[in-house]
Amino acid sequence: MGEPLIYEICRAGRKAVHLPDVDVPESPLPQDALRGELPLPEVSEIDLVRHYTRLSQLNHSIDTGFYPLGSCTMKYNPKVNEYAARMAGLANLHPLQDMDSIQGAMALMHNLQEMLAEIAGFAAVTLQPAAGAHGELTGVLIMRKYLYEKGETQRDVIIVPDSAHGTNPATTSMSGLKVVECPSAADGNVDLAALKALIAKHGDRLVGLMLTNPNTLGLFDENVAEVLQLVHEAGGLVYGDGANFNAILGIAKPGALGFDVMHYNLHKTFSTPHGGGGPGSGAVGVAAHLAEYLPGPIVARDEDGYFRWEMPAKSIGRVKAFWGNFGILVRAYTYIRMHGAAGLRAISENAVLNANYIQARLRGVYPIPHGDRTCMHEFVAQGKLDGAPTINTMDIAKRLMDYEFHPPTVYFPLIVPEAIMIEPTETESKETLDAFCDAMIQIAQEARETPELLKTAPHNSPVKRLDEVRAAKELQLCYAPGCS
Amino acid sequence: MGEPLIYEICRAGRKAVHLPDVDVPESPLPQDALRGELPLPEVSEIDLVRHYTRLSQLNHSIDTGFYPLGSCTMKYNPKVNEYAARMAGLANLHPLQDMDSIQGAMALMHNLQEMLAEIAGFAAVTLQPAAGAHGELTGVLIMRKYLYEKGETQRDVIIVPDSAHGTNPATTSMSGLKVVECPSAADGNVDLAALKALIAKHGDRLVGLMLTNPNTLGLFDENVAEVLQLVHEAGGLVYGDGANFNAILGIAKPGALGFDVMHYNLHKTFSTPHGGGGPGSGAVGVAAHLAEYLPGPIVARDEDGYFRWEMPAKSIGRVKAFWGNFGILVRAYTYIRMHGAAGLRAISENAVLNANYIQARLRGVYPIPHGDRTCMHEFVAQGKLDGAPTINTMDIAKRLMDYEFHPPTVYFPLIVPEAIMIEPTETESKETLDAFCDAMIQIAQEARETPELLKTAPHNSPVKRLDEVRAAKELQLCYAPGCS
Amino acid sequence: MDYIPNTDADRAEMLKVVGVETVADLFHDVPEQFRFPKLDLPPALTEMEMLQELQALADENDDLNHLACFLGAGAYNHFVPKVVDSIISRGEFYTAYTPYQPEISQGTLQAHFEYQSMITALTGMEVSNVSHYDGATAVAEAVIMALQVGRNKRCNVILSPTLNPQYRDVVHTYTQGMCVKTIGENAPLGDLNALADMCDKDAACVIVQNPDFLGRLYLPAEMQALADRVHGAGAMLIVACDPISLGLFTPPGHYGADVACGEAQPMGNSLSLGGPYVGFFAMKMGEVRKSAGRIVGQTVDVDEERGFNALAAAIYMAAMGKHGLKKAAELTYHKAHYAAKLVDALDDYAVKSDGPFFKEFVVQCPLPIAELNERLLNEWGIVGGYDLGADYPELKDHMLVCVTEMNSKVEIETLAEALAAIAAPASEDLEGQDESLGETEQSDIEEVA
Amino acid sequence: MDYIPNTDADRAEMLKVVGVETVADLFHDVPEQFRFPKLDLPPALTEMEMLQELQALADENDDLNHLACFLGAGAYNHFVPKVVDSIISRGEFYTAYTPYQPEISQGTLQAHFEYQSMITALTGMEVSNVSHYDGATAVAEAVIMALQVGRNKRCNVILSPTLNPQYRDVVHTYTQGMCVKTIGENAPLGDLNALADMCDKDAACVIVQNPDFLGRLYLPAEMQALADRVHGAGAMLIVACDPISLGLFTPPGHYGADVACGEAQPMGNSLSLGGPYVGFFAMKMGEVRKSAGRIVGQTVDVDEERGFNALAAAIYMAAMGKHGLKKAAELTYHKAHYAAKLVDALDDYAVKSDGPFFKEFVVQCPLPIAELNERLLNEWGIVGGYDLGADYPELKDHMLVCVTEMNSKVEIETLAEALAAIAAPASEDLEGQDESLGETEQSDIEEVA
Numbered sequence A, B: 001m002g003e004p005l006i007y008e009i010c011r012a013g014r015k016a017v018h019l020p021d022v023d024v025p026e027s028p029l030p031q032d033a034l035r036g037e038l039p040l041p042e043v044s045e046i047d048l049v050r051h052y053t054r055l056s057q058l059n060h061s062i063d064t065g066f067y068p069l070g071s072c073t074m075k076y077n078p079k080v081n082e083y084a085a086r087m088a089g090l091a092n093l094h095p096l097q098d099m100d101s102i103q104g105a106m107a108l109m110h111n112l113q114e115m116l117a118e119i120a121g122f123a124a125v126t127l128q129p130a131a132g133a134h135g136e137l138t139g140v141l142i143m144r145k146y147l148y149e150k151g152e153t154q155r156d157v158i159i160v161p162d163s164a165h166g167t168n169p170a171t172t173s174m175s176g177l178k179v180v181e182c183p184s185a186a187d188g189n190v191d192l193a194a195l196k197a198l199i200a201k202h203g204d205r206l207v208g209l210m211l212t213n214p215n216t217l218g219l220f221d222e223n224v225a226e227v228l229q230l231v232h233e234a235g236g237l238v239y240g241d242g243a244n245f246n247a248i249l250g251i252a253k254p255g256a257l258g259f260d261v262m263h264y265n266l267h268k269t270f271s272t273p274h275g276g277g278g279p280g281s282g283a284v285g286v287a288a289h290l291a292e293y294l295p296g297p298i299v300a301r302d303e304d305g306y307f308r309w310e311m312p313a314k315s316i317g318r319v320k321a322f323w324g325n326f327g328i329l330v331r332a333y334t335y336i337r338m339h340g341a342a343g344l345r346a347i348s349e350n351a352v353l354n355a356n357y358i359q360a361r362l363r364g365v366y367p368i369p370h371g372d373r374t375c376m377h378e379f380v381a382q383g384k385l386d387g388a389p390t391i392n393t394m395d396i397a398k399r400l401m402d403y404e405f406h407p408p409t410v411y412f413p414l415i416v417p418e419a420i421m422i423e424p425t426e427t428e429s430k431e432t433l434d435a436f437c438d439a440m441i442q443i444a445q446e447a448r449e450t451p452e453l454l455k456t457a458p459h460n461s462p463v464k465r466l467d468e469v470r471a472a473k474e475l476q477l478c479y480a481p482g483c484s
Numbered sequence C, D: 001m002d003y004i005p006n007t008d009a010d011r012a013e014m015l016k017v018v019g020v021e022t023v024a025d026l027f028h029d030v031p032e033q034f035r036f037p038k039l040d041l042p043p044a045l046t047e048m049e050m051l052q053e054l055q056a057l058a059d060e061n062d063d064l065n066h067l068a069c070f071l072g073a074g075a076y077n078h079f080v081p082k083v084v085d086s087i088i089s090r091g092e093f094y095t096a097y098t099p100y101q102p103e104i105s106q107g108t109l110q111a112h113f114e115y116q117s118m119i120t121a122l123t124g125m126e127v128s129n130v131s132h133y134d135g136a137t138a139v140a141e142a143v144i145m146a147l148q149v150g151r152n153k154r155c156n157v158i159l160s161p162t163l164n165p166q167y168r169d170v171v172h173t174y175t176q177g178m179c180v181k182t183i184g185e186n187a188p189l190g191d192l193n194a195l196a197d198m199c200d201k202d203a204a205c206v207i208v209q210n211p212d213f214l215g216r217l218y219l220p221a222e223m224q225a226l227a228d229r230v231h232g233a234g235a236m237l238i239v240a241c242d243p244i245s246l247g248l249f250t251p252p253g254h255y256g257a258d259v260a261c262g263e264a265q266p267m268g269n270s271l272s273l274g275g276p277y278v279g280f281f282a283m284k285m286g287e288v289r290k291s292a293g294r295i296v297g298q299t300v301d302v303d304e305e306r307g308f309n310a311l312a313a314a315i316y317m318a319a320m321g322k323h324g325l326k327k328a329a330e331l332t333y334h335k336a337h338y339a340a341k342l343v344d345a346l347d348d349y350a351v352k353s354d355g356p357f358f359k360e361f362v363v364q365c366p367l368p369i370a371e372l373n374e375r376l377l378n379e380w381g382i383v384g385g386y387d388l389g390a391d392y393p394e395l396k397d398h399m400l401v402c403v404t405e406m407n408s409k410v411e412i413e414t415l416a417e418a419l420a421a422i423a424a425p426a427s428e429d430l431e432g433q434d435e436s437l438g439e440t441e442q443s444d445i446e447e448v449a
């Protein structure tokens, strides 16, 4: 166990790749510009393959087990999507090729724009943002620019509920606006009274609200219509964080509910893999009044059916190079096309049923602050157990690894102490959910009877429990390279 | 640990694949012919993927570690070859398509025929046989038919050295001929005196000799020229078992040495993967006098460069459906084209150097019957150690697993008691060879000091040492299926 | 390009340990005049150059991703879910060899065990081995087993004329050195009784195919009657069958077959110009034990496994499952019949399959099949059916048309249209070119939006 | 098609445990008038149908497997060894998320650590983060870091006009809500001194690209002089660079850059119509620590990782290694210069790159680039260079030609021939069509035999 570093298996002179010899007359090199040493590894192809194959086996992954990471929607990533994204006719295209030569790819993007707009009830969609957080930045900049161009340049405050994901306040700040936090009510919804007070307080400085619905407690805000109305009446706009969109496909359209702008996490809801943290796609949908502000270019369709790149008239500008993460878009497109309307609704129905099933089975075993309500695709329990005073959420998480499960998201949302955020997704079977619940119940018992078992967990993982605090302090950010 | 059977994870109604609905008018089904139950599993795609992903991780493989399985040439299988064999323009071709529409594929096969002929010094090659043993059957049938058509129908005896692989006598019998075993001499070569006696004894009933050279002791028969001459003088033909061809690419051409026919194990020498035992390709090369007897069709090239299927005039007939294992041929072709003459010779040089290096390091540690000679790409040691009377080869093999090595081939060749047949191949680095030798040396010491450690090995593998005898007796050949 | 990790420095150190000066010194045992011959090969290519060459070779072929295929005759264009390749391309599977050491080969062993279980379930037999090179060699091995069961005293092997001609060829090749008489191939096509009539004390086995090479499906009762007569004569009944058909129809194990075998390629293996494929082989344990001491393990060497292709078939069976395989069979059945109906309705063509059929049917055509196929390919983007004339002189100008779930309704209708156009006087031909399949498919795309 | 394993029976059991009657009951919190809206989407496709549609879409594109590509401008057609895809397509990598739980994410964590080590080695910097969305956003993040280092008191961001125009766009977008003044974009092209002259106490940073967007390579001494002046003014020097160029040329860390960042796509990531790519980002630890308490971790959220594309880049760097990356850079250099020489020798074309250049160079053309490219594509199978006129009005009718190791000598010569033919009077045009690249390549095949 324990795989050496790539630099530890290299040896001077080894090669995994051979390139052809120069077949053209050589030109003089600018000697002054040549670098000395290039300290990259030197390995053979077999060593490379073994190294990474072994490394891969040290990971827990969806393909090897249950991964109920709340807010991350770790659903099964269909294999056909991987094939699709690798087809030469889709993968080996230069982004700046003549439009004539990529009409198929542009048709795919255009269809995806339209389908996403329809699914969430928006007028227009950009596929350019590369992730959820990137979509948030995009959305907030759109809100800001829209208000500025209306002449309301004094508006600079965005209200963000305290249950929001950290990226919401972060992107707001990045766009130069100010964040004001709004508390949640006891029932998990936005605290209406507090919201009203904040709106009144900030008056015409209000840009709007960023709302995650279902929120990070896994609850659909029952007052969503009223919340939106309050913000709109105050001249503000409402941003929807679509990270939890997997709960409401075909169940509700955010655009119809009145959201002005929303990002989709294609890598969550539409099941594109996000190995090691990415890549993703944070497509953004907007209501008609914001359509001209989208970043781009986006794909427009001429009357004769020809697709062309088009920059929206009042665009905030491009948010990344080129058009968006096309390889991810191919996967999302494939996924949506293979589901259709009924299939999408079935996704959400089953995701929500699966979450409620786990919630029902763990109710009474673990504290669940809003366990009296129906949850959406996820819910938040707590790692605090009567009769097990030393045990915390992290202990439970680590012990779950011994049962070959990836732990849920822990310590988020911040408003729930010792949070354990469980999102099973629709692609898990009842047997898997049962095995997970059984393990959770067993662990609750162990917590009382043999707490050491939890404190020293995990016991079978490739490495033992890591001291993350120490690691963060004695930061070793890279290896000083060199081959023998 | 321990993955349930696919039937144990199935559940009535689950589906991994959905097919479209019937889009044509239906026709009446012959009711009398309909089957009742179809007891196949019912699983979802995620369960399927997890099941096989986990199963795969229970295997030792070249991609995860050293695999010095003598006689099997477990060398690295280049990744580019896998890509090549899956290119739509090569993989999605029907074997009976019009020749006009597969000229590229036929060009590839024709080039491969020519290259293989050149590498081994033969006049013609068929790519049809599907494995080494299949090539042997092909070759023996060719020898038989050639002699029969010459009118020598009385010939029915083939001499096979006692060091041969079991497939040699098996295929001989299958072709209706009789096997006569020839002993090896003390130096590991064919016992010339015995050979002469056998030739004399069988006289004009001699069909010929099957010779593996380098032989299964890993030795190049120093008398090969004389051996061939003796058989030829007696009117016989010599079959070359090319399983060990990896030792002599660019070092010697069997055709030039006088072999009349030989099979190539493309899956060994030319590095096409043979996962779980296959598929392979046992292409067969022949000297000019046997060219018309090859099975086929093979690919012929017209003067205008057009490729066409052609059945050799006196062919023994086809040995399998269609033309050969094309997917394997694509890989072998890629491999040979990427090596060229110098690259192929380097393969053998390094394979032989690697084997001699291990032999040198283990000399004095384990008995090596022919350790005084230079070996070729492999050599045979013995699992008998002074001072460790209870330890046998199997114990050593199992203990090697604890060091994360696949054991060498054991108990073959049969003429060496407690044989340990080690073939490192050229794709392993000195570090890997050293680690393996260190483990072997360590194990020899353990055998004396802590024999229990060997007797109870392996200790870290997915399952403990299996009682293979018992398994063979209480044969459970399949699972009685049914989903809950 | 090479895959040799060791460097000159490594080699120098190793040579020292070995005790020789140069690598060439390791080859003294090779007679000098034969040592280090020149290999006249094209220069080595780097991976980058190789990929360009492969692309050029591939581009010279017309692949079925871009054509409508109505060709079967032993290799079938069935749907392969992408999950199959995604699993078999895992290095831990394809770079592991035969499971010699079970402790570290549990993945392969369990996968094979499951394959056997599923093949047994599919065929209705009792045991299955891990596989043969292909369907043809599986049939030949079944014949050899029957000869052994008959203690090599029963020398007659009765081959149905509608057993795949290539399978019959391989039986001839395999048995050429044995005391075997192959009979039956001249019997009337589709006449099981004629084969049964040949069964006597010299008969080792009867081999039939169901559905047969011409697509004809024999009913279980007909097959059981044959089995009874074969067994009555003390011989074995070997049935070659299409595994996809078993999704819908009674398996050989239910009508008395002693061995059920055939080509598993249609289950998850790509067409790949004819290989690698995988032969499946299942039998009744009892029957065999009764009649002979020898069982299959003896003739089938472990080295003959196509473990990897069997893995693909296993994944396919598990992925398709009970419902999927049935549906694939139903789609195939209905589409083939729809195609037959359309073609039979054409003026100059006649469908010659009268009994029940599955997937393939025989069409009498108004011009030579080679000519027809050339025009189908070049003018319509269609790979036409198999030319039966070569194997069955009586079926000159007859085409064996194959239809699977992969053929869309549009494709089937285009085939009929194309056949009609090609048979019609030259003036009507030009129309066809505008409606070739390539175009039809492309114009579908925009409908999505 | 769906990927939901549970059956109706499963759901029924689960609903009972949950304590509701139907699945619809779970959605009472959704206001009724908005509940269960109709989604107007095309009907669902099965995998089989989907693959047909995808093939049709793919066939409507002209991919670079079949064209010679001389287009770069921020996305580069470098060779990707097949081993890269073979590793990144392992499910254990791509279906594992951000390594929140280190004990069971050691594979990803170690791979990322190695990526950082290699990026640091490549750029000559001291630390690297795991990655950004792409090169453009990496540059924008570098700008934001510089603003923070300047405690938001230094508000001038000096952008080189030869920084990739799209990168500049993203900087503008990202900073539109901040108190930032972007200057420099109107400076003379390639004039580092002009940029240095703008550095004063209000300057947060200078961002230059090396080699720049026009392919121009600045010598280490020039860059060091710039760095000294930038640092003298208390600002930061951010260098965007092409990682392939670093195989051969002095890295930013060796001439005073505070941040080296850029697009890592050329290292192992497919072109994929522009994404997903991966931005690399490396810096000097000391410099940053000295000037500010904040370090990069703060602005770069963990969620911004492109772990997967970074993995591809890591495998690429390890696979190419010391020698391979250098060779790729050398091939690129020599081929680009050979192409420049051939094109410059043509009557109607002039190469406008005077200083040293790498991979890309500017060509003044006798006709509009759009027209030229259309003819190159349709008549010669060549993807021509980037039309510089849109970004640089002074470079109307100038093409940015990109040449990498992927362009064979034949391709380069054919480009020159094609350019000549297109510029020539119409009568000579026809020749060209016969010699298009497709044909040239195909005729190579038979030489193998």
Ligand SMILES: Cc1ncc(COP(=O)(O)O)c(C=O)c1O
Pocket (backbone or CB within 6 Å): A071, A072, A131, A132, A133, A134, A164, A165, A167, A212, A216, A241, A243, A244, A265, A280, A282, D303, D304
């Ligand atoms: C609620 C919520 N919002 C936003 C995000 C950010 O999305 P991304 O990771 O795609 O940047 C996340 C990510 O987990 C999230 O959970």
Ligand SMILES: Cc1ncc(COP(=O)(O)O)c(C=O)c1O
Pocket (backbone or CB within 6 Å): B071, B072, B131, B132, B133, B134, B164, B165, B167, B212, B216, B241, B243, B244, B265, B280, B282, C303, C304
């Ligand atoms: C010496 C020898 N001959 C023949 C064979 C048979 O080759 P195959 O496994 O391809 O049938 C082998 C296989 O290991 C072998 O080692």
